[in-house]
Amino acid sequence: MRGAAESDRTTFSRDELLESGACQAPLVAGGVRCHGGFEADGAYHSPRMLHRGPAIAAWQARLAREGAPLLSIPRALMPPQYPNVEQATLLLRHGVRDPIVRTLTIVSIVEGFGAIIRDVKVPDLSALVVEPVAGTALAHLAHGLFEAHARDESGFKDEGGHKQMWEAARDLAFEKPKIPGDVLMRMMGRNASRGRRPERPFPMLDETLERMLALMAQVLVVEVFAEGTFDWGVRLLSNPEVSAAPVAAGDMVRHVQSDEKPHVEYLRTALSELRARTLRRVDGGTLSGREVVDGLLHRILREITRNRPREQREDIRESMIEAMRAAARPAALLEEFDALESRWTPPERTGFEPAAAA
Numbered sequence: 001m002r003g004a005a006e007s008d009r010t011t012f013s014r015d016e017l018l019e020s021g022a023c024q025a026p027l028v029a030g031g032v033r034c035h036g037g038f039e040a041d042g043a044y045h046s047p048r049m050l051h052r053g054p055a056i057a058a059w060q061a062r063l064a065r066e067g068a069p070l071l072s073i074p075r076a077l078m079p080p081q082y083p084n085v086e087q088a089t090l091l092l093r094h095g096v097r098d099p100i101v102r103t104l105t106i107v108s109i110v111e112g113f114g115a116i117i118r119d120v121k122v123p124d125l126s127a128l129v130v131e132p133v134a135g136t137a138l139a140h141l142a143h144g145l146f147e148a149h150a151r152d153e154s155g156f157k158d159e160g161g162h163k164q165m166w167e168a169a170r171d172l173a174f175e176k177p178k179i180p181g182d183v184l185m186r187m188m189g190r191n192a193s194r195g196r197r198p199e200r201p202f203p204m205l206d207e208t209l210e211r212m213l214a215l216m217a218q219v220l221v222v223e224v225f226a227e228g229t230f231d232w233g234v235r236l237l238s239n240p241e242v243s244a245a246p247v248a249a250g251d252m253v254r255h256v257q258s259d260e261k262p263h264v265e266y267l268r269t270a271l272s273e274l275r276a277r278t279l280r281r282v283d284g285g286t287l288s289g290r291e292v293v294d295g296l297l298h299r300i301l302r303e304i305t306r307n308r309p310r311e312q313r314e315d316i317r318e319s320m321i322e323a324m325r326a327a328a329r330p331a332a333l334l335e336e337f338d339a340l341e342s343r344w345t346p347p348e349r350t351g352f353e354p355a356a357a358a
C-alpha cells in the first residue's frame, strides 16, 4: 500500500516514469528477453510501472477531486475481430494456418508502429491552455509518458516489447510457422490506398496542439479496440486443439494485454484533463477543451466503427480464400466459415456527439 504522501504526489521525473523496479525473474519469449517480469509468486508485472502506475492513479484522483469526469470509450463501439475465434478455429482445424499467422503478424507489426508516439511534437501547453497544467498527466506527456508507451510497444535496447511478444505468441502456438512474405507490403499498400487526408477539424487551434490531440484520440481508440483483438488472441491461442503451446502462448498475450492498461489510462486521463480546461485560439480567443476532445473522438469513432470491419476483411479475405485451396473441400469450408461470421452494426451514437446534437 502506498502512503498518503505518495498518493498525493502528482509530479514525477522522466526517469521515474520509465523506472521498472526490480523483479524476481525476467520474461523471456522466443529466446528474446522481453520487458516486464515475474514476482516471487509468479505474477507478471508490466514494465515501467514503479511510478507510472501510482502517477496515473494520482492524476485520476485529482480529476475526481476537481469534479471533472474521466472519459471512457464505450465497449459497444468495438467492432468484432475478423475472422472471429470460431472462424479462426475452423480454419486451423482444417490445417489452414496462413490467414491466422498473417493476422498475428499484422498485430505484431501494428504494435511495433506504436513507437511513433515518441515522435509526437508536444507544444508548450502552459501557453496554449488557460488553466494551469502543472501536476497533470498532460504536463508529463513529453516527460516520460510518450517515451514509456513507445518502449512498451516496440521494445527498448536489448529488451523486446509487444512486437516481439506477439511474434513469440504466434511462434509458440504454431511452432515457428512460415511467415507470408508480403504482410508488410500489403499493409503499406492498403494504408496508402485508403489515403485518409490529414484534416484540420479545429484550424483555429495551434496546429501542433491539434495534431497531438488528434493522434492521442486516435491512439486511445486503437488501444481500447485492441482489447477485442487481445481477447481473441487469448481465446484462440489458449485452445489446445489448435495451439501447440496453449499456456505459454495464451499467457504471452495476457501479459501484453495487462501492459496496455496504462496506455488507455494515461491517454484518457490527459484527454479528460484537457476536456475540463480552456484552450487558446490562434486569434486570441478561447475554445472549450470539451468541444475539441469530444469533436476529435466523435470523428474518429464514427469513422473507425464504420470502416474497420470492412478493412479487416479486406486485409485478410483474399489471401485467406487463396490459403483455403489447400483444404480438402475449399468451397464447403468457405461456406461454413462465412456462416460463422459475427453480425455487427455500429451503434448509432458514439457518445461524443457535439453538444448541439446530443
Ligand SMILES: [Fe+2]
Binding pocket: 111, 114, 152, 153, 162, 256, 260
Ligand atoms: Fe501494445
Ligand SMILES: [Fe+2]
Binding pocket: 114, 153, 223, 260, 263
Ligand atoms: Fe498500447
